[in-house]
Amino acid sequence: MRIGIIGGGQLARMLALAGYPLGLRFVLLDPAPDACAGQVAELIQGDYDDREKLAQLADRVDVVTFDFENVPAAAAHFLEETVLVYPPPLALEIAQDRLAEKTLFRELGIATPAFAAVDSLETLYTAVKQVGLPAVLKTRRLGYDGKGQWLLRDKADIEPAWRALDGVSLILEGFVPFLREVSILALRDRHESMAFYPLVENRHRGGILRLSRAPYEDIALAQQARDYAGRILQRLDYVGLLAIEFFVLDGQLLANEMAPRVHNSGHWTIEGAETSQFENHLRAILRLPLGSTAARGYSAMINFIGELPDLNAFLGVPGLHFHSYGKAPRSGRKVGHATLRADDPAMLEAELGKLLPLVGVG
């Protein structure tokens, strides 16, 4: 079987590495000739809306999937005419639009921060009244890792924010003074079976995920997250892995966003779960039985942003697993991660405490 992947970044790279043991082959489409997954799989260089290249890809593979959610909806629908496409393009479309996403959550009875659509200065003022301050004004589309967001602390911030973000569709969201952010990785396969990984606790800095710990052991929250995720999977007739990020407020989950793909907060599953998110995503879209999502001990995943740390220092840490994405260093770029795994949570924290300062996470 051959799998096509739209996008050739680190997620495509890790999907391919997880798929080779299943006997799969991979063909990628990416505009960058040096896309890092091209080091481990065949790369078609082309734009995501290049119909000729999309047709070439569709012709070569049995199923197409994605390594990022901002694939043009038209491209996904074009592919669907000739080849199986999972997750469903509808999920992409919803995840590309913060307003559609939050509206879906609300329809499904999933708690979210307060939110309102903004498309003019007038509706922004109305939205502020509705949502209250502080609030966050965000672009509806193409926000990524904290880009395209504007914090409104008081009324004086409203007009500057509007001027900065004017011209695009916006959403105003109530600011959540959260202490904790968690995510769930949920799976649904072509037989409509569902499976869920344990909850993950995430720490961001500058809008970029820096640290994930799993499993985050809170039975009630995990149950709530599985329940919420199940509603979304079923409503979208979803196939593949879906990640949902939540804020934890007063012991309750508030859904923040979803990603219809394998997810950074699931990288720990490569060594820390019985089956990795990458393998399970492939199993799901190929009509193969899902593998166990059980955690194996305790894991912490550290993202490497901008550049890789010293390989020697990191590999010397017992239970550490290193993942370079084969990328050139660049400020703000995700270039790799490491997962630290231990059978004992105290041992994990002890080792983690030594490592975090080395990568600027205190």
Place this chain on the structure above:
Amino acid sequence: MRIGIIGGGQLARMLALAGYPLGLRFVLLDPAPDACAGQVAELIQGDYDDREKLAQLADRVDVVTFDFENVPAAAAHFLEETVLVYPPPLALEIAQDRLAEKTLFRELGIATPAFAAVDSLETLYTAVKQVGLPAVLKTRRLGYDGKGQWLLRDKADIEPAWRALDGVSLILEGFVPFLREVSILALRDRHESMAFYPLVENRHRGGILRLSRAPYEDIALAQQARDYAGRILQRLDYVGLLAIEFFVLDGQLLANEMAPRVHNSGHWTIEGAETSQFENHLRAILRLPLGSTAARGYSAMINFIGELPDLNAFLGVPGLHFHSYGKAPRSGRKVGHATLRADDPAMLEAELGKLLPLVGVG
């Protein structure tokens, strides 16, 4: 860093898959245009003694290693002139010759079955007197998976065996009516540090490994195996992973043979040990710290010979990890393996009992 691998079979394939997360790149040399590791890394098609191709490979990489031990010694020495080559070619030369191998074991005080060199019918008769019957007459070179062996039960077998194997250098070995065969995977890095995986118990059929279980828990034997392996590693100034197979007779180890490379009886380490044999071999030859060799629970590895079993049936087993080598089916060919892992040994045996009949291992 770029790694060159002589040979592009499943061992090269699994080395590459283990090396990508370390940020490594791979270039392979193999005479077969469809060598299965060529699906996951760059392949130079050429014979192992083609100096032009060897020079091309050496020019492209920082270190060269092997995926099989019968690399022509001249090729290994040729490479050594321009590039780092690990394990040392001396280890290849010894492992290519059963007599040199057994002689090394004897010199290092490592118990072996009785053996004697045979190069004429006359020396065969002398060897039979020395070793006793039953005994096994083997080619000194190029024996592989039980090929080139002849069991001598009584004197009447001597002359037919000689006629069948005449013309090549031979070794006669005492027949060991062993109940158990075990192996150890040992590592030595460029800093001369050593590390050892737990003992593995192996079951062969028709001279081909079918089933490995790890860890095989016998403290005294494990200590003896580590001690023996350490002597060999040091004597050969070895760098990389070395596998040594032993018979267990009367509670003692008798060394049977060694393989200066990653080894089939170490495939369980991918999921069943903290660091896989493939990653640790790469760490050793790259002057990186070795990873933990500790087992994670209990593992059983089943080889798939000739053809792959039904992927659906196998993936449905909890804790099972499937490894296709991307090869076409062919009688007697190793085309894949599966590792079953469990935290509890009784659960492992229960699942294994259901699987073994499906692959013809009772």
